[in-house]
Amino acid sequence: MTLTLYNTSSDNAALIKSLDTGTVLSVIRPTDGINIDTPVIDVQYNAKALTANYGKLTIKQNTTTIYEAYYFIKSREAYPAEKVSLSCEFDPLMTYASQILNCPANVIRTAAGTTYVKDDKYPIDPTRFILHTEPLKEGVFKQAFLTPEYVAVINTAES
Secondary structure: OEEEEEOOOOOOOOOOOOOOOOEEEEEEEOOOOOOOOOOEEEEEOOHHHHHOOEEEEEEEEOOEEEEEEEEEEEEEEEEOOOEEEEEEEEOHHHHOHHHHHOOOOEEEEEOOOOOOOOOOOOOOOHHHOOOOOOOOOOOOOOOOOOOOOEEEEEOOOOO
């Protein structure tokens, strides 16, 4: 089990993060079970472990990768010359970026939320929405549209 540590200045909501050169460290703990949503991972003491804000956890069986996921590093506790304990939080966007980019879907995009696409996680100002649909051109997604599927993209940034 290894943890590749990075620094990123990308927004947490970015699908693809811009990463610096990674530093691969062996995981000390856990060596058995792990909470994949919010793991606490101990790595060997290293300068990068003291500053990194992002990581990729890789678990291999022999030479085959059986698990690989990206994590935000939320906090750390250092034990000099021994280990650094990193509290992490799962990043589903970067972990599943290739699947998201390759999904066959129509995309609904709104500038500030919409009452047509209900999502209680985002505040919606009903006076500031525009519904705009755009048919996708052939070749945007790698697979043919077999059934109508939709992705709602909510962008609350001011124009």
